[in-house]
Each structure stands twice: as structure tokens, then as C-alpha cells.
Amino acid sequence: MATEQQEHLKIDQLRHQSADELEHIEGRDREQLEGWIPALANDGEIREALEKAFDYRGDITITRKDGSQVIGYLFDRRQGSSLADSFVRVIPTNAQAKVSISYSDIAALAFTGRDTAAGKTFEAWVKKYWEKKAAGEQNIQIEPEKLD
Helix, strand or coil: CCCHHHHHHHHHHHHCCHHHHHHHCCCCCCCCCCCCCCCCCCCHHHHHHHHHHHHHCCCCEEEEEECCCEEEEEEEEEECCCCCEEEEEEEECCCCEEEEEHHHHEEEEEEECCCCCCCCHHHHHHHHHHHHHEEECCCCCCCCCCCC
């Protein structure tokens, strides 16, 4: 855990960087997944793509081997010893019931929704705070952005 002095120094450093610079701070690189359609040629690629889909904060589209599609938010995954023993759970955009899909039943995956977490780091929030404080604003509240 950082000491109070370390936190103060970090905040002071962040005050002098633009929001664009904050997005590229070391250790903050995020892979651009929006619009990506990964190749699912082998078990390793399937597992890796679904791990990235789990961390993704937008909707994905899963095409099953029978041709049906599920579009929604992947909120859980369970990895077993084989693809047949592993599954993901998705909240579909057009239904209330959660859907479980076996890894072995997935023919294609696409990152089709907007990544709602992109650009929303703590550092970017602190930067906005200091910009408002420097402008003389009082009772500063940074409101969350609308999600569409």
C-alpha cells in the first residue's frame, strides 16, 4: 500500500499530464479489442479469446456451431480440463435469462459492442478533478458518463 506521501507525489505528477498522456501511462496499456474477430483455430486460441472476452466491458457475439448467435455481455466463465468441460455465461441483450455456452460449441467470437470501460482509468478521473479544482470550481463532483 502506498504511503500518503507517495500518493501525494503521484497525484501531483498526474496533474501535469493530459488525458491523452494518461491513457498511455506505463502499465496502463489496454489491448484494443473492439471490433476484433479472433481466429479460433485451436484449443489455446479459444481459451485465450474467451479470457479476453471475459475482461472486455462491452457486448460480444458468439456464433454457435449450429449457426445460432448469442449477443450480449460475457459475465462468467468456467474452465475445465477440456473444451467440453468449459463454458461461458452470457447475459443476452434481447433476453433476461442468462445463457451458458460450452467452449466446444463456439464456432466464432466477435467483440461487437463498444468497450464501455475504455478511457476510464482512475488516473483520468483524478486528472479531471484537478482540472476542475484549478479552474476554481467548488464542490467538485465528477459524474459518470452515460452508457447509451
